[in-house]
Amino acid sequence: MPKTESLNEVVINAKEKKKLSAWQIVKKAITLIEDNHPIKPFSYIGYYRDYQFVDEEYVNLNEGIVEVFDQGFRTHKISDPLNNTALYSYKLNPNYIQDTLLSNAVYNTSKQIRAGKMGSSINNELTLLDIHNPIRNFNTGSFSFVYILEKDFVKNHKFYNQGIVFLDDEELYKIQFSSKQNLAGNNYTANGTIYVAKDDFSIHRFNYKLFSNRPRKLVFNINIEYKRQANNKMYLNYITFNNNFFITENDALKIESSFYDKNRGSFIIKFNRAIAKESLEKSNNVKLAFNDKNLSIHRLNLTSPKTVEVKFKNQISDFLNNQNAVDRAFFDLKLKNFEDILGFTMGKSKIEGYQFRELFVQRVFVDRKSPGNLNYLNKGKSLRHAPLNAVDINDYWLNSPLKQIKESKFD
Structure with a gap:
């Protein structure tokens, strides 16, 4: 039979757990x-x-x-x-x-x-x-x-x-x-x-x-x-x-070699890095002289990712073909506004x-x-x-x- 019982109060005590730092x-x-x-x-x-x-x-x-x-x-x-x-x-x-x-x-x-x-x-x-x-x-x-x-x-x-x-x-x-x-x-x-x-x-x-x-x-x-x-x-x-x-x-943009190609009537510049096409938009980005005589540049071509061809008009090519143009020491080459495809310039160290x-x-x-x-x-x-x-x-x-x-x- 159901029956109600009265129980004493149960109290549970616990210590507070210490927090970890x-x-x-x-x-x-x-x-x-x-x-x-x-x-x-x-x-x-x-x-x-x-x-x-x-x-x-x-x-x-x-x-x-x-x-x-x-x-x-x-x-x-x-x-x-x-x-x-x-x-x-x-x-x-x-x-x-x-x-x-x-x-x-x-x-x-x-x-x-x-x-x-x-x-x-x-x-x-x-x-x-x-x-x-x-x-x-x-x-x-x-x-x-x-x-x-x-x-x-x-x-x-x-x-x-x-x-x-x-x-x-x-x-x-x-x-x-x-x-x-x-x-x-x-x-x-x-x-x-x-x-x-x-x-x-x-x-x-x-x-x-x-x-x-x-x-x-x-x-x-x-x-x-x-x-x-x-x-x-x-x-x-x-x-x-x-x-x-x-x-x-040592790994920055630089010229590896340059020479006059008599067969093509062009001056060839080879770089260690792929050159940005924007560098060739202006022919005056390249200044070239032979025996202190400034050479008029017709245009610049990118013949490979790392090779630039400097083209002259016929009279300049004829002049160089009649000289000892094979010797690189007779040429004075200066570049400006040249960058590789990542935007690094010649002067960047x-x-x-x-x-x-x-x-x-x-x-x-x-x-x-x-x-x-x-x-x-x-x-x-x-x-x-x-x-x-x-x-x-x-x-x-x-x-x-x-x-x-x-x-x-x-x-």
């Missing part, structure tokens, strides 16, 4: 990287591209589809021979400016960044991208001033908790940081943001910028995002890395811009070992010489369009 949150997130990321073999397929950004123009856009095979976060990303990458497509996009000399300079030892030489022994831009992932390389090394993430990152930076943000209904700590002044001195400063899950302390996003201060200039900028998969582990979603570079005056490498993951295989029937990249050599694998990639996209951006975006 910003640096404690980051420290715990780093400690739990092996718990939150895969330690067994996996792979992902993604869209990769690298390019340069010079004078508001995108140059030498290379793009392709790659599959990255990883043995897990307890292995070394670069030195482990089973951590490989297979190339399924790779090409130079013809819709963007192509500059062979700039490409050759940027992809080898001519390229420099403000913190010194970069990648002089590694010509594989995808490998350089892998090296600059501090989350994947948490126990080895990455870049200044993160160095080895689990050992150096927290002690080298100051952290500020900016509160909670939401990503797909998941609560994340948004924590900003900056490099300690005694570490970077007055020459460099670094800052960034890290997003850490409140529940399990997994790292979802990591952004890092390093600046030189004299003058104020971006040295490099890294953006990384990890995404939770069905097995509750975090896998790479995208990584972008760009650095400032400059090419020394260096070319400066940004080099980008970007990888956007499209599909993750949470339990996949590298098969033995694929050709893999040489981690130290250029992608331009890497073998392609005959694999159907129709389900994957090449995202070529790029937005026009200004350098001030990085300031």
Whole structure:
């Protein structure tokens, strides 16, 4: 039978959970990287591209589809021979400016960044991208001033908790940081943001910028995002890395050779870089004299991207043909308003811009070992010489369009 009973009041007391400081949150997130990321073999397929950004123009856009095979976060990303990458497509996009000399300079030892030489022994831009992932390389090394993430990152930076943000209904700590002044001195400063899950302390996003201060200039900028998969582990979603570079005056626009061609009745000027057609619009952009006698120029022709032909009227050509015009020492050549196709003039001592490498993951295989029937990249050599694998990639996209951006975006 129903009956009413009177119960004494129950009181539950609990101590308020102590809030973690910003640096404690980051420290715990780093400690739990092996718990939150895969330690067994996996792979992902993604869209990769690298390019340069010079004078508001995108140059030498290379793009392709790659599959990255990883043995897990307890292995070394670069030195482990089973951590490989297979190339399924790779090409130079013809819709963007192509500059062979700039490409050759940027992809080898001519390229420099403000913190010194970069990648002089590694010509594989995808490998350089892998090296600059501090989350994947948490126990080895990455870049200044993160160095080895689990050992150096927290002690080298100051952290500020900016509160909670939401990503797909998941609560994340948004924590900003900056490099300690005694570490970077007055020459460099670094800052960034890290997003850490409140529940399990997994790292979802990591952004890092390093600046030189004299003058104020971006040295490099890294953006990384990890995404939770069905097995509750975090896998790479995208990584972008760009650095400032400059090419020394040895690679700037200059004349490689010049001579009089008696058969053509023309003076030939060969440059080290492709010349802009606008440089030839006015014939007085070239001043030429033979034995102190000024030569009247009829027109200028671009006979190849790097070769300019100076044409004379018949009487000038006849005069030169009757002289010892083969000897270059008798000619005095002066140029003005000459530019290469990137807009660099003869007097410019260096070319400066940004080099980008970007990888956007499209599909993750949470339990996949590298098969033995694929050709893999040489981690130290250029992608331009890497073998392609005959694999159907129709389900994957090449995202070529790029937005026009200004350098001030990085300031």
